[in-house]
Amino acid sequence: MRLNWKAGLVLLGASALLSNAALANPPQSSRYYQDYRVEYNDDQTTNAFGLVSVVSCILNKMHPEYNAGTPYVAWLKYGLCDSNSGGSSTTSSTAPYEKATIYPTYDAASGILNVKMWLEGYQDDDSSGVRVYTPQYFWVNVDVTAGPSVAPPLGRWTVHFCGQDTLGVGSGASDPASCNAGYGYGTVTPDTMTVFNKFSRNGVLKDSVAGVATYTVSGGEVVTGSGQFSSYNAWDRTPTDMTYAFAFSGDNYRLKGINNLTNSGVSDVCTSRNIDAVQPLFNNWNGWLYNSSTGDAIDLAGGFNLKLATGPVTDWSRTGWVGYWGPWFPEKDGSGNAIPALTDGQTVYGNGRTTKDVAFTYKKSLGSMQRTTISVKELSEVNGVRYQVWLNRDVGDITAGSGRYLVYWDNANSRFVSEGKYGSDGQAIDNDTGKVGNFTIAQLTAANQMRIWGNIPNANVGVNFNVGKWVYGVGSTGLTPLQPNVANGAKAYQTVYEDIYPGVPETGSADLADGAILDCYGDQNQCPTMLSASTPQPRVTFGQSGSLLPVSYRWDNATGNLVEIGSGLVVDSAAQRDVGPLFIRGADLTAYACQNQQNGSGPGGFHIPNSTSNATSWTFQQGGTCTNNAWETAGTFYRWNTNTSNPNWPSRSFIVRQSDGKRPVFDKQINLTYTPASGDFAGRQQNITYNGGGQFWVPSKCYNKSTRAEQSCSSGSDQFYASNYDIPFTTAAAGKVTRVDDPSVQYLVKYLGRSFIYGISTDTAACSALNPPTNLSLPTAFAWKDPHAPESSNFLGPWRSPATDPLYVDGVEPK
Numbered sequence: 001m002r003l004n005w006k007a008g009l010v011l012l013g014a015s016a017l018l019s020n021a022a023l024a025n026p027p028q029s030s031r032y033y034q035d036y037r038v039e040y041n042d043d044q045t046t047n048a049f050g051l052v053s054v055v056s057c058i059l060n061k062m063h064p065e066y067n068a069g070t071p072y073v074a075w076l077k078y079g080l081c082d083s084n085s086g087g088s089s090t091t092s093s094t095a096p097y098e099k100a101t102i103y104p105t106y107d108a109a110s111g112i113l114n115v116k117m118w119l120e121g122y123q124d125d126d127s128s129g130v131r132v133y134t135p136q137y138f139w140v141n142v143d144v145t146a147g148p149s150v151a152p153p154l155g156r157w158t159v160h161f162c163g164q165d166t167l168g169v170g171s172g173a174s175d176p177a178s179c180n181a182g183y184g185y186g187t188v189t190p191d192t193m194t195v196f197n198k199f200s201r202n203g204v205l206k207d208s209v210a211g212v213a214t215y216t217v218s219g220g221e222v223v224t225g226s227g228q229f230s231s232y233n234a235w236d237r238t239p240t241d242m243t244y245a246f247a248f249s250g251d252n253y254r255l256k257g258i259n260n261l262t263n264s265g266v267s268d269v270c271t272s273r274n275i276d277a278v279q280p281l282f283n284n285w286n287g288w289l290y291n292s293s294t295g296d297a298i299d300l301a302g303g304f305n306l307k308l309a310t311g312p313v314t315d316w317s318r319t320g321w322v323g324y325w326g327p328w329f330p331e332k333d334g335s336g337n338a339i340p341a342l343t344d345g346q347t348v349y350g351n352g353r354t355t356k357d358v359a360f361t362y363k364k365s366l367g368s369m370q371r372t373t374i375s376v377k378e379l380s381e382v383n384g385v386r387y388q389v390w391l392n393r394d395v396g397d398i399t400a401g402s403g404r405y406l407v408y409w410d411n412a413n414s415r416f417v418s419e420g421k422y423g424s425d426g427q428a429i430d431n432d433t434g435k436v437g438n439f440t441i442a443q444l445t446a447a448n449q450m451r452i453w454g455n456i457p458n459a460n461v462g463v464n465f466n467v468g469k470w471v472y473g474v475g476s477t478g479l480t481p482l483q484p485n486v487a488n489g490a491k492a493y494q495t496v497y498e499d500i501y502p503g504v505p506e507t508g509s510a511d512l513a514d515g516a517i518l519d520c521y522g523d524q525n526q527c528p529t530m531l532s533a534s535t536p537q538p539r540v541t542f543g544q545s546g547s548l549l550p551v552s553y554r555w556d557n558a559t560g561n562l563v564e565i566g567s568g569l570v571v572d573s574a575a576q577r578d579v580g581p582l583f584i585r586g587a588d589l590t591a592y593a594c595q596n597q598q599n600g601s602g603p604g605g606f607h608i609p610n611s612t613s614n615a616t617s618w619t620f621q622q623g624g625t626c627t628n629n630a631w632e633t634a635g636t637f638y639r640w641n642t643n644t645s646n647p648n649w650p651s652r653s654f655i656v657r658q659s660d661g662k663r664p665v666f667d668k669q670i671n672l673t674y675t676p677a678s679g680d681f682a683g684r685q686q687n688i689t690y691n692g693g694g695q696f697w698v699p700s701k702c703y704n705k706s707t708r709a710e711q712s713c714s715s716g717s718d719q720f721y722a723s724n725y726d727i728p729f730t731t732a733a734a735g736k737v738t739r740v741d742d743p744s745v746q747y748l749v750k751y752l753g754r755s756f757i758y759g760i761s762t763d764t765a766a767c768s769a770l771n772p773p774t775n776l777s778l779p780t781a782f783a784w785k786d787p788h789a790p791e792s793s794n795f796l797g798p799w800r801s802p803a804t805d806p807l808y809v810d811g812v813e814p815k
Contacts, residue, residue, distance in 0.1 A: 025731075026294050026731070030294060031296060032297075033295065035288065035752055036060055036752065036811070037750065039755070039756075041280075042755035042757055043757050043758065044231070044242075044244055044705055045244065045255060047231070048209050048229040048244070049195050049211060049213065050197070051184060051195050052186050052195065055142065058076065060811065061810065062076075062102050063808060067807070069104070069106070071101060071800065072101075073099060073101055073803075073805065073806045073807060074807055075100075075802075075809045076097065076100075076809075077097055078095040079095060080694070080810060095124075096122060096133055099119070099806070100117050100802055102115060102117050103117075103800070111146070113144040114143055116787075118801070120135065120136075120137060120316070120801075121138055132332055132333070134317055137163065137164045137165075137181070138161055139163075141159070141160050141787040141794050142158070143157060143158050144157040156188060156190065158185065158187045159185060160185040160786070160787050160794050161787065162182075162787055164179060167799055174791060175786075176198065179205075179786070179788070180200055181199075181200055182200055183198055183781075184196050184784065185779075185783065191215060191216065194212050194213075195210065196208075196210045196779040196783070196784065209231050210230050211228065211229025212227055212777075212779060213226070226245075226247040226248070226772060228243070228244065228774065230244075241259065242260065243260055245257075245772030245773055245774055250273070251761070251766075252272065252763055252767045254770040255269050267707075269708075270763075270768075271758035272758055272759055273758060278761065280758050281703055281757050283700065283721045284698060284726065284754050285697075285751065287690075287697075288694055288750055288751075289670070289690050289696070289747040289748070290749075292747055292748050295748070298670075298692075298747060300667035301666050301667045302324075303324070304350055304354075305350070306320040306327055306360075306655075307319045307349050307351045310349050311357070312801065315333060326652065327342070329341075343362070345362070345363070346361070346362045347362070353806065353809065353814045358657065364652070365502060365653075366651060367640050367642035367643075367650060367651060367652070368499070368640070368652040369555070369639070369652070370498065370639050371500055371512075373635075374495055374630070374633060374634055375494050375495075376494075376632075376633070377493075379409045379490055380411045382492045383408075383411040384409070384411075385408055386408050386456070386684075387408065387455065387456060387463050388404055388405070388455055388456070389465070390453055391449070391452070392449050395439045395443050398435065398439060400421055400432075403422070405419075405421050406420055406421075406422065409492070410438070415440045416439050416465075418437055421435040429684065441467045445468045450466065450467060450468045452465040456687065456740055459671035460497040461495065461496055461671075461741070462494070462497065463495065464632070466490065466632055467490040495631075500638070501652065502556075503557065503560070503656050503661075506662045506663065506664055512557065513557070515554060515556075515557075516584060517565070517584070517585035518552070518562070518583065518584060519584075519585055520553065520582050521546060521583075521626070522547060523545040526545055526580060527547075528573070528577065545626060547606075548623060553571065574643075574644050576643040576646070576650070577643070578639055578641055579640040579641070580637065581639060582637060592625050592626060592627060592629045592630060593624070593629075594623065594629075604622070605620055605624060606620075607620055670689070670739065671739070671740040672688045672690060672738060673737065673738050674688060674738070676727075677734055679724075686698075696749070698723040698725065698727075700713075700723050700724060701713075701722055702722070703720045703722055706718065708760060729751075736748055737749055
């Protein structure tokens, strides 16, 4: 729980943040309109007052105003109340839940709602390459005198907190040093905001923020204000010690800063608070999909926590997760201790809302099975569909060389169009000269590129644009390509990949029937045999890979392994290897018959070397099935992948419930497309993946907060993650995304967290008239009231572990 992170002058109530859109489908009573949304400026000023925003978010998600007089438990996904989640992975499906016991009480005489909170939170670190979640324990005491209203819009409340890496650190006396995960306080009145915050890394108190802001309100809006704050940050490679002063009036906002360590580095930026007039940089996170007709939220059965033993969790960094992609545990716990890898047959236990202490058996196969379905399309049928493809060389207008490009077929002009080359992040598109342009089929074949392989980004949908074929002739060393042939016309062979999970799911039937016989035709690489290495391999061929008779395998659904019929051995390999295509026994293989490849004449067939060591001596075999044709034929086949040298891939791991032997079922992520109407990506289709639960991430770039210039995302704390494009809150087309697998289905999008940094103001004269104050008395630790010390007037009482089932999860009642 990063109580020190980003902040804002935010409204606590949802009503003031709702759109004024006209009543339409969906109704304004739906979740699309009613789900609470936080939106605020996120420059250095709001960073300084971060405690206010984080606590505001937590209180809104835990609903103490509904439960006065009753202790209860609530959970929040780690990172859910941190504004930088849109630029990081903190709210990923593998992140743990932060859990709190909340005890609200209301004093009618004073009108104060007191909220006591004992919160089991985390600090995350990925400096080792593996994200580690270290447990932390927060004692939080909040007094709410007045909630948000038109005036004052920020309410009236105070918060004091103490964080500990280990419960009971120190003597228990009111001692800041015993709050080694951080401590501080914040106050909000109708015209003043005050914050003092001391925080740590690895249990060492280093960094601090202290600030005070005064403001005036008119018509329910904060219209003028000024203040000063200091910020010391030792987390970066070069420590920073900054003092900032600010002033704002109307649309203009002026912020001045100085580096106290060097007495230099003075910055002075003038920005506009009118985000309609001056485009800001937006950062969006906690994005949800909604039914475009009813406004219902689209949530997915994403998974649940796993643990290694029954009972309450004492160290959440040693827990794992299971979801659509199988079970996962971290390699190390929060203290850096190794967590042994799970072994086949090991018992693990659920720790979700409905699986607490339920026993599961962990299973791990020696490979992974995948179903592939091919559909053959004319190029006109995929007109305008954006694919990520690999170009081997310069072709047509493209002069940036080999690499991955965003390409679509322009049917009206009979050409391919490149919209740019993918950057190193695999998401952002570079549209510089030489990376955009057109190329034709004739230009591809002239460059000896007969095929373009690719896929729809962020979707299990591939494509093979086959624009020509080689005609082979018989030479002294087998078959020699003579020339490309485009007589049959170019086609798009679109593929859909589906992972086959073993076991019997709790709902539905097995992905692939137990005992199913799968036949493989082709060469030794495609159909490895378990026979001795000295045994001749008749499927080693030139040109087409074919066979008259198959090698057959049996699918063992209980273990998730593939067994060769005849030898009875499980197919595995220390090196990464693909087996297939595999065809279900009895399937019609007419379309896969070997074709003629001998100078355009003669019967169809394939060639067999007369020995494994002499490639110059071969025999032509007429007939047979050639599985190379599978990639250019409409139909379905299977592939088996092995790599036993890699402990995590491509083996298929899963769990089954010990009580009934069935596998829990989880929803697969939804792949979507969106075409921004403005900005750098205007008119260019983008691909997004929705994992449920607000995990809807748009790629971001980083900008310097003082200069607004783009910079590296590893450049320190004075930066802002800006989404590459914004999806506005509207029922119009601009607020909708489209399913990749069914373009007739569209969803509305709403980000429940949205921050921005103001754009540079053009009214420099008005901004120059603003005079930020200097030499203000900033808050100190003297006013802090320790909520974990028995002698403190702010003492919460003994620690209350949040061990019972939650009343709320991420702000909603669990199903």
